[in-house]
Amino acid sequence: MQDKNIIEKLKTLGFREYDAKVFTALLNGIPMTVSEIAKDAKVIRNSVYEIVKSFVEKGYCNEIETNRFLSYQIINPQIILDKIIREHNAKHFEATAIIQDAFGDVLQLYKERSSNISKSENEIELIRGFNKHRIAKYLDLFKNAKKEVLGMFRLKGVVSDELDKHAEKLIKQGGVIKSIYQISLNFRIIRNGKSGNAEPEDLIRICESFENYGEQVRLSYNEIPNISIFDQEKIFINISEKTVPRDKQADIIISNPNFSKHIIDLFSFYWEKAITIEEYKTSLYKNIS
Known part of the structure; x- marks a missing residue:
């Protein structure tokens, strides 16, 4: 029940269904193979492999290589939270800059046209x-x-x-x-x-x-x-x-x-x-x- 609640909350942050399930499985905190993650998350193995690779690129988990197999371990969720907040703020700042730039032109056009009334x-x-x-x-x-x-x-x-x-x-x-x-x-x-x-x-x-x-x-x-x-x-x-x-x-x-x-x-x-x-x-x- 708790896992389902976490999955739903992660989806509100933009995680897809399978991504949220894999992320929740990784919250065990221990190194896990793709097969172990697939079993825990109830997600097919091929999808899990693609998802954990994307998590590694995003800095959400580490890829651990041994002589026998690859395993994946989530990093401290607080670090992930800080990263998501920074990304959100950056997107918000960029969106605000675009709006301000657009309305700069709008206000200038309004000023020019209204002065002719x-x-x-x-x-x-x-x-x-x-x-x-x-x-x-x-x-x-x-x-x-x-x-x-x-x-x-x-x-x-x-x-x-x-x-x-x-x-x-x-x-x-x-x-x-x-x-x-x-x-x-x-x-x-x-x-x-x-x-x-x-x-x-x-x-x-x-x-x-x-x-x-x-x-x-x-x-x-x-x-x-x-x-x-x-x-x-x-x-x-x-x-x-x-x-x-x-x-x-x-x-x-x-x-x-x-x-x-x-x-x-x-x-x-x-x-x-x-x-x-x-x-x-x-x-x-x-x-x-």
Whole structure:
């Protein structure tokens, strides 16, 4: 019963039926003649001879020659395991290299062809899928911004070291970043090595860290939309709906300077009604006193 189980597992590794039976017979660990292996494995002698010769070539067993006959002895199975893993990894690496090479050409062709599409044909882009893919697209837009980024955010999911790095770089190059953050504690922070609910002081601390590298920040009690405008031309709209599964959520990118003007007006409306961090601090202290 145990031999049958081993044979089935070896077949999942690519061993043929007879190969697996001969390999299992050799697990006795002692030198065996072809006749002995054939009897133990219940495989015809001619097939056993071909199989053990292939095992010798692969380094699975040793061929021992004496004055009377040839015998075969399996080497340490751990060595065989390491060899199979190395071969598998080599094949995987080769397959990956082929895929990367093929898609290198695919991506280049896509880049060349998509660059020829007129703006009117490519005004609206819908991005569906897991959060990390949509964040990558947002970061790509941010990295390509040259002059200005305006944003309205709910703080949850905003904090990103990579985003901070690109924001600081844009400001150093003379760009402008203006952000409105909704006053909400619907995010978690790490405090003393443990994840916990955010407090007003945490919201203040995070927003002040944004101000430290030159971002202009205001806070809003209104439930604001999650929208960013890049260089007054491209708009990124995050559509967040709790009832929709995370892998089904979507974002919209609109490349239209005329439409961007309307969204900038909306941003300006919320900006004028929003308060500074200092004003938020003052309101907190008044409530405490």
